[in-house]
Amino acid sequence: MDKQFRSLCLYMQIAEGSKSEHLISYITLTSHLHHTLHFLLPLVWSPHALSVLLLQVEEEAQVSRSLPIDDASMGEITNVMEYQAIAKQKLPKMAYDYYASGAEDEWTLQENREAFSRILFRPRILIDVSKIDMTTTVLGFKISMPIMVAPTAMQKMAHPDGEYATARAAAAAGTIMTLSSWATSSVEEVASTGPGIRFFQLYVYKDRKVVEQLVRRAERAGFKAIALTVDTPRLGRREADIKNRFVLPPHLTLKNFEGLDLGKMDQAADSGLASYVAGQVDRTLSWKDVKWLQTITTMPILVKGVITAEDTRLAVANGAAGIIVSNHGARQLDYVPATISALEEVVKATRGQIPVFLDGGVRRGTDVFKALALGAAGVFVGRPVVFSLAAAGEAGVSNVLRMLRDEFELTMALSGCTSLADITRNHVITESDRLRVMPSRL
């Protein structure tokens, strides 16, 4: 940093307290100029300071872009969780916190991972595992593995290529990408990246004309199913977003809503996203709307956010084509069980009538295997996709999908399974199994 810039930072330090500490490390680390500007503009108070700053930021951004903080500089990436630390280093605090955080105490966030670790294997041995077939069919679409991409909003905050990169990586891996309603790329733009099987995640807005239009656009753009998110009548209380006054950076929009004048998010006294949801998302949403949705589209509907047997039965009765057992990555109601703990209850309640998928805390191939053993037809991953996107763009997302695939294949081999049909309930032992066994041992 040159002298002029240092003194400017010092001046800011005096004026803004610890904020400028963030500023300096932020400018040094970020490779995304627009993020930097977004962070700086509220702190700048004179045209001269602004021009000095803009010049410096551009220079820093150029240096930063040429210095890859990526897989290579972090050493070899050996599991998907390692991308989180890189993302934390690369992203502005506001963006990283938005991606990483869960609701309130983040109990469910931790539990989504820990519950997997309490499920153990009962592997079978001396089975020829020289050939392993991981292919499967989801709603009639053949995919290479039962690992798919969950909808995560605003991916261009993670990387300039955003949803384009994710779409390409998912297609190259032969699996399904789910595009968020709140994507920073439109359904048409994502479709233009090339062939691929894609689902569209839907938030139902108060204005049903908006919903109708959007669903029709997704269908026309070749999306194959709707993942209807039902756990968000209001946004969960994500305290990091409240502290950061989270708002979509001004150079980005919720692209699907741009033409409808709903693509921007206003700054609010707390989370800008929470205010946006309060203003636009329909809190009255109920099962009759699931029926209504079926009258405006021929796309099958996956109900995303079911975690009880009662709601499973209602989903079946109201024409759902499938269920995604999800607690929204622990971002909505805190102290709900981990999804892997709720899975069996849901699977049993479907009585085999519709497929059940799971998301939440899937970070290892062993997690995928455990979910399938407990009855899931496939899993979706959320945060690993955005973190790897932040770290290395499309290559990062491809690497995440490859690592999960390789780990899952290895788990199958070491458990004696050569196809997904070989994976059974007997291959795992859960906590409730152990509790059931214990009394007879006493």
Ligand code: FNR
């Ligand atoms: C999400 N999720 C989500 N879900 C949804 O239906 N629509 C959305 O726009 C988003 N956006 C979103 C953003 C971010 C940053 C996260 C982390 C999550 C929830 C997502 O689809 C999925 O349920 C969880 O991410 C799964 O948990 P893991 O894999 O992140 O632990």
